[in-house]
Amino acid sequence: MTELKFIRGYPEYMLESIELVHRTRDRRRKEIPASMTMQEREDVLHIHPDYAPGGKRKIKAGPNRGDITPNELADLLEAWPRIDPGDIDLGNIDHDVDILIIGGGLAGTAAALLANDNGVPKEGILLTNKLRHGDSNSIMAQGGTQAADRPEDSPILHYLDALGGGHFTNKPDVLKAMVEDAPSVIRWLGELGAMFDRDEQGNFIELWGGGTSRKRMHSAKDYTGMEELRVLRDEFRSREIPVLEFYPAVELLTDRAGRVTGAILWNTETGQYKVVRAKATILATGGFGRLHIRGFPTTNHYGATADGIVLAYRAGAKLRDLDTVQYHPTGAAYPQQIIGLLITEKLRGMGAQVLNKRGEAFVYPLEPRDIEASAIIRECYEHENCIVTPTRMRAVWLDSPLIEEVSGKGSVERELPAMVRMYKRFGIDMRKDPILVFPTLHYQNGGVETDPKGHTNIEGLFVAGEISGGVHGKNRLIGNSTLDCMVFGRRAGTYAAQYVKEGVEPGELTLKHVEGYVELLKEAGIPPERKAPMLLPDYRGKTVLARMIDVL
């Protein structure tokens, strides 16, 4: 490889294409491509990683046996427990609580606050985290939170937008709950002191999102999830609700009636386990981005390894819509240090266009995410009108400087400080030059099925946030994930508190469901070497792994 010469952060060979982007900008500003017809949408989807053959298989065991899911998730569902139930002393209870919450992103933190608001004393709550409290996909959410609160908008339109985006597969009762609670979530955050973007009159600045028919995205620059999370977490800490960090759940507990009655937690540093007995358990463990489905890079945080889904499934929870995966159309493709990271849809909402190497806008910038992603993959791999990066990734341009013309000078820095900062760290000024993007693995559309109270088909088990399935059907829209987390976090906390108050008493703690699941795995011929939950991804260098020995 010859030494590359870099100009404004880009290798020299890309400059000709960058110039084409600059030169076509004025013309393009007035000629935005039309959005696709239903037929055109269907024609492009064949190249989406969800539709391209070879990525999925039928689940061999458990409640969803026979359902289709990505190979990487099937590998974890069809896997043996990490613990041997015989090794665990369930007679010695470390924490005896009303409500155990597993996972401290927006959903788990909201659940804790609402459980407390609804009469569960702080000592009756325990929130446990695999990493730190708040290390989550929530904190990385850039775009915003949808809520139909403007006079021009309505919950009906929000419902319809989400339903169309989800290919009409969303579960109606939970979707209605989400759109109806949305304005209350925004008011609640304001009462807790969250700072959403405002105009000069003090009204919310509400933005477009892909697939929405109204402007209804509430954002806090491009730090929306961070602002929401840190406000809720600060409130949680001020109330001194008990919390554990670096203590993932490695198995749920059940009683002989099949109710979920707590969990086994595991200290990632010392290896010691803890037994938690709980009258109600709320799983808010997030999604599966770090499984790198189909080998895609991901926007997700380090802990997004589908642990909660695996645990719930073993206890008999019903899953749904896990045959589809959301690939965000625009992940960073260059420079290599930020590959896969989210380039929020907000850029396209503010006027950025997606362009091929000739500077041509080849797709309407705000199609639903699966359509937009498919169009980009088609442009790169079928039409071959793409830029090839030094690491051999194919990518198209996102014309970020156009935002300055559409949304006003200075708008990029004002609205997208996190992204400007990130590119600047690697030598690129995204206000002046376009950036390179390619689809990236973003979201687990489906998950554990719930009712509008966040209750699963198992007594004592609630779920909230990305781990749950139904509300987004087979494809989620921007701004509905942070909303989902807070609506169903609040609901799960509220209804778990109500469930506890009804006087439920867990029976004797067991791991019978795990033993039962192992029998199913044996019948299905699953090799015992395959273990789950994954807990942590592994990115260690191959050279080191080849020479690693265990001597202690």
Add this chain to the structure above:
Amino acid sequence: MSDEKSIMERIREANKAYTTGLDDEGIEHWVTIYLMGKAYKVPADLTIMQAIEYAGYQFIRGSGCRAGFCGACATVYRKKGDYKLHAALACQTRVEDGMYLVQIPFTPAEKASYNINKEVPDEQVLLKYYPEIARCVSCNTCTKACPQELQVMDYVQAALRGDLQKTAELSFDCIQCGLCALRCPAEICQYHVGQLARRMYGKYGLSEPPSPAQRIQEIEQGRYEDQFNRLMKMGRDELEKLYNEREKE
């Protein structure tokens, strides 16, 4: 038409280094870094975080969002021949030859407990919970340590004056990594001060827009129930038609 399956395999191949860990094939440029004093030769193009993994570590602490939002990967380092102690986020900083570095696994910092519904948004509220801000000697070390390049000392000074708005605005992009607090000779926990200021300003300094309250009232009064009932009874064809015909603002 090209074969979709082979396209997926080509995408997998192009991303392999970032999804499964690096092998040495084809890497031409290398640097040497020192992790807690031990030397490791690593590819020159990696972030500090990727380099630590390449060297053989699987993170338990020190890795969170990996995108510059969570503050889990606070790192300090010195370079050969340079007196300066640098602070950075491991996920957002490229390795350089001769870096001596260590990650900060945890920041001990006392966060005050308060009920913001009962607080008064006056000049005293920040001093009441964080009186140590009065110890600020304006040395600017916090500002120099901030990986977000915030004007930390300026917001501590604004906090001292009781200017909630300025403290909130200047601290808004804070990711709470804790590096400022660890470097502060006056032992201030700047990032907690900023958090209280933002919540106070968000709650009391910004007027409540009327829109959510009006909509919440409509929803509570059942204004949309009939429409929802109709929608929820519709078949897919009818819903599709409605969706396709809906007008954009």
